Amino acid sequence: xxLADSFRSERFxxxxxxxxxxxxxxxxxxxxxxxxxxxxxxxFEALRAVESQMVIVVPCMNESRSVIEGxxxxxxxxxxxxxxxxxxxxxxxxxxxxxxTLEQFxxxxxxxxxxxxxxxxxxxxxxxxxxxxxxxxxxxxxRAGKGEAMLIGMALAAMTGRRYLGYVDADNYVPxxxxxxxxxxxxxxxxxxxxxxxxxxxxxxxxKLRDGRLFFSRxxxxxxxxxxxxxxxxxxxxxxxxxxxxxxxAGEHAMTLDLGLKLRLAGGFAVEPYEYMDLFEQFxxxxxxxxxxxxxxxxxxxxxxxxxxxxxxxxxxEHVQGMRMxxxxxxxxxxxxxxxxxxxxxxxxxxxxxxxxxxxxxxxxVYPPVGSLDLELLYDGLDAEALSFRxxxxxxxxxxxxxxxxxxxxxxxxxx
Amino acid sequence: xxLADSFRSERFxxxxxxxxxxxxxxxxxxxxxxxxxxxxxxxFEALRAVESQMVIVVPCMNESRSVIEGxxxxxxxxxxxxxxxxxxxxxxxxxxxxxxTLEQFxxxxxxxxxxxxxxxxxxxxxxxxxxxxxxxxxxxxxRAGKGEAMLIGMALAAMTGRRYLGYVDADNYVPxxxxxxxxxxxxxxxxxxxxxxxxxxxxxxxxKLRDGRLFFSRxxxxxxxxxxxxxxxxxxxxxxxxxxxxxxxAGEHAMTLDLGLKLRLAGGFAVEPYEYMDLFEQFxxxxxxxxxxxxxxxxxxxxxxxxxxxxxxxxxxEHVQGMRMxxxxxxxxxxxxxxxxxxxxxxxxxxxxxxxxxxxxxxxxVYPPVGSLDLELLYDGLDAEALSFRxxxxxxxxxxxxxxxxxxxxxxxxxx
Numbered sequence: 001x002x003l004a005d006s007f008r009s010e011r012f013x014x015x016x017x018x019x020x021x022x023x024x025x026x027x028x029x030x031x032x033x034x035x036x037x038x039x040x041x042x043x044f045e046a047l048r049a050v051e052s053q054m055v056i057v058v059p060c061m062n063e064s065r066s067v068i069e070g071x072x073x074x075x076x077x078x079x080x081x082x083x084x085x086x087x088x089x090x091x092x093x094x095x096x097x098x099x100x101t102l103e104q105f106x107x108x109x110x111x112x113x114x115x116x117x118x119x120x121x122x123x124x125x126x127x128x129x130x131x132x133x134x135x136x137x138x139x140x141x142x143r144a145g146k147g148e149a150m151l152i153g154m155a156l157a158a159m160t161g162r163r164y165l166g167y168v169d170a171d172n173y174v175p176x177x178x179x180x181x182x183x184x185x186x187x188x189x190x191x192x193x194x195x196x197x198x199x200x201x202x203x204x205x206x207x208k209l210r211d212g213r214l215f216f217s218r219x220x221x222x223x224x225x226x227x228x229x230x231x232x233x234x235x236x237x238x239x240x241x242x243x244x245x246x247x248x249x250a251g252e253h254a255m256t257l258d259l260g261l262k263l264r265l266a267g268g269f270a271v272e273p274y275e276y277m278d279l280f281e282q283f284x285x286x287x288x289x290x291x292x293x294x295x296x297x298x299x300x301x302x303x304x305x306x307x308x309x310x311x312x313x314x315x316x317x318e319h320v321q322g323m324r325m326x327x328x329x330x331x332x333x334x335x336x337x338x339x340x341x342x343x344x345x346x347x348x349x350x351x352x353x354x355x356x357x358x359x360x361x362x363x364x365x366v367y368p369p370v371g372s373l374d375l376e377l378l379y380d381g382l383d384a385e386a387l388s389f390r391x392x393x394x395x396x397x398x399x400x401x402x403x404x405x406x407x408x409x410x411x412x413x414x415x416x
Numbered sequence: 417x418x419l420a421d422s423f424r425s426e427r428f429x430x431x432x433x434x435x436x437x438x439x440x441x442x443x444x445x446x447x448x449x450x451x452x453x454x455x456x457x458x459x460f461e462a463l464r465a466v467e468s469q470m471v472i473v474v475p476c477m478n479e480s481r482s483v484i485e486g487x488x489x490x491x492x493x494x495x496x497x498x499x500x501x502x503x504x505x506x507x508x509x510x511x512x513x514x515x516x517t518l519e520q521f522x523x524x525x526x527x528x529x530x531x532x533x534x535x536x537x538x539x540x541x542x543x544x545x546x547x548x549x550x551x552x553x554x555x556x557x558x559r560a561g562k563g564e565a566m567l568i569g570m571a572l573a574a575m576t577g578r579r580y581l582g583y584v585d586a587d588n589y590v591p592x593x594x595x596x597x598x599x600x601x602x603x604x605x606x607x608x609x610x611x612x613x614x615x616x617x618x619x620x621x622x623x624k625l626r627d628g629r630l631f632f633s634r635x636x637x638x639x640x641x642x643x644x645x646x647x648x649x650x651x652x653x654x655x656x657x658x659x660x661x662x663x664x665x666a667g668e669h670a671m672t673l674d675l676g677l678k679l680r681l682a683g684g685f686a687v688e689p690y691e692y693m694d695l696f697e698q699f700x701x702x703x704x705x706x707x708x709x710x711x712x713x714x715x716x717x718x719x720x721x722x723x724x725x726x727x728x729x730x731x732x733x734e735h736v737q738g739m740r741m742x743x744x745x746x747x748x749x750x751x752x753x754x755x756x757x758x759x760x761x762x763x764x765x766x767x768x769x770x771x772x773x774x775x776x777x778x779x780x781x782v783y784p785p786v787g788s789l790d791l792e793l794l795y796d797g798l799d800a801e802a803l804s805f806r807x808x809x810x811x812x813x814x815x816x817x818x819x820x821x822x823x824x825x826x827x828x829x830x831x832x
Contacts, residue, residue, distance in 0.1 A: 176592015
């Protein structure tokens with residue numbers, strides 16, 4: 001893969017946000033790592049070194065079998081797949097169909113994967129036993145929400161002992177885009193050269209229906225607003241306006257697990273913008289950091305503009321309005337957000353009709369770091385009680401000895 | 417890349433048409449070549465060996481700069497790009513914009529490319545000098561048409577001395593699909609293991625607007641009819657109904673140049689279905705073949721169903737109706753088509769309102785093989801007279817000695 005060089009970045013404490021880098025070539029052939037006029041090549045070997053340590057978590061809710069098959073086909077072979085489903089059980093058990101699809105793919109492709117259903121009572125019990133009661137709702141099950149699905153996926157990823165974690169939404173009609181996201185993750189994590197790094201994707205365009213024809217929109221409806229306020233957060237500190245953040249709502253992103261295990265994930269659609277806020281809170285140098293090792297290192301955030309259009313199902317206006325406001329809620333409530341920005345957020349939300357005058361934006365739910373979990377207890381709980389917990393090993397069908405992606409005796413000790 | 421195995425094929429003389437094979441994984445990582453339960457892996461190294469000998473010809477007509485950039489970004493680095501444009505010169509010279517886009521891409525990506533405009537008087541003069549006056553229309557220029565653009569591209573490809581040729585339409589909104597086509601070409605040409613082989617793509621689905629929402633159609637409007645009649649052609653000989661041909665109209669296809677140089681290409685949109693008919697005519701064992709070496713070998717045609725949706729501009733109903741009828745015209749007029757099929761074609765066309773009762777379908781234009789050209793004369797003509805003929809060498813900017821893709825002293829001698 002060949003990326004345009006990134007020359008500029010903005011620093012906030014240990015966090016270094018790099019300006020958006022374009023993908024120039026999806027496939028740079030057999031070229032070795034290197035620079036040339038304005039671009040950087042990440043070689044096949046370097047990509048593979050990351051991929052073979054990467055878990056791709058696919059949060060999934062009620063997608064059709066053929067869309068899921070397409071997404072799976074785009075994930076590079078050496079990545080381990082983790083499917084976290086919150087699909088309906090009625091009138092048909094969609095999770096069973098999803099698990100079958102995944103199992104069949106693993107058998108055909110000789111691959112390994114893990115899957116679990118978010119509403120499995122055994123999953124809730126396992127998280128409770130492992131030390132994260134916060135994740136459990138009033139019905140005794142893990143709460144619904146995208147952030148919650150991502151947290152589950154991160155915990156499963158951590159148990160495999162792999163080093164990197166990437167997220168790919170299941171509602172993607174373009175397998176080639178999924179492939180590009182994974183390659184961009186690997187390229188970015190390779191280039192970042194830090195044990196605490198993150199790669200966030202900005203898609204090139206999004207096809208939308210407008211007046212009965214297709215229009216390739218450059219900006220998402222909610223990301224413009226999220227990015228604007230995150231940038232305003234930064235500008236208020238530096239005194240210089242900035243547009244460096246272009247990936248506030250990036251559903252597609254990846255990180256080292258060393259970083260991921262320290263992050264506090266937010267619930268629902270607040271999860272993606274809150275990752276930025278949590279980086280600022282924990283590693284911004286404003287509050288005291290619980291991680292002096294990270295502060296002594298640096299936390300690069302690479303932002304990559306992919307080539308493929310981001311082509312997915314239209315979830316409707318309500319979904320978008322929800323995402324937009326959840327992002328503002330987390331910026332508003334962050335202890336590192338300056339008072340002038342907080343006031344401006346209230347003014348904006350009132351003007352948008354999203355808030356009554358005189359009220360405060362609601363707080364989003366924020367979970368403790370996955371690194372605080374006892375992963376061995378989590379595994380034991382899953383293994384014993386979570387009926388939806390499956391480990392597929394497609395290599396077994398090719399005559400190898402079956403080896404599940406997670407092995408009890410080699411689950412890493414919590415690092416936080 | 418991992419493909420589903422193809423177990424069945426239909427033989428017609430030396431031509432062996434393999435049933436459609438699905439792509440299972442876009443990227444099979446570091447796996448070596450091999451079989452496993454129902455699938456075949458083509459390794460990175462094997463793909464690259466083909467790509468480094470492959471020319472990708474991009475016929476282009478009035479596409480926007482950003483669409484062309486996307487297509488270029490999807491073509492694997494080791495492939496040589498040939499852009500054949502028939503874009504408008506007025507009110508702005510679109511070819512100049514295209515050539516600039518290509519030049520800039522080559523500079524950024526350190527790549528080589530060739531471009532030419534179909535209506536360049538110097539191009540017409542060069543083809544005339546090289547021995548293909550048939551290509552020239554009444555206005556003294558090369559005729560318009562997709563087949564004609566493909567022929568020009570093939571001649572340029574032949575001059576580079578590379579071994580493989582693939583076609584990718586410029587009107588593709590999904591760079592990842594372009595990437596998958598090229599990988600599928602390389603995988604198929606590797607698996608075909610014959611100096612005379614062809615790979616044809618059937619896309620997974622085509623997003624269409626229907627009643628204001630998107631619908632993923634599995635079949636193109638004209639390909640169903642083209643495939644039906646090509647299969648009927650075969651069935652009439654074998655006495656067994658067949659659906660083996662799924663790629664009669666495949667714009668995306670590739671072949672060895674050893675085969676390509678022997679083919680007679682048809683003009684316009686007849687070019688793709690006529691490739692099948694010409695294979696049957698030349699290598700079907702019905703007529704005497706001018707190529708005993710090919711007859712002694714075999715001509716595998718691999719058909720690959722790619723994963724990505726084929727997402728391009730809607731060219732309208734007239735275009736489709738034209739394509740459909742051109743396919744029927746070439747089947748009708750082939751000397752190897754049996755009389756019963758010819759009569760059925762007439763009946764069908766009359767019923768469709770595409771032909772007056774009692775008339776014959778029109779003949780499509782068919783050109784002599786590119787292998788009959790004097791390539792050195794063609795090069796000299798281009799070099800001396802074709803102002804639109806450009807060779808870009810992006811490696812020069814990285815400090816290498818510039819080496820144009822075509823070098824006069826190493827143009828291969830015609831092989832036909």
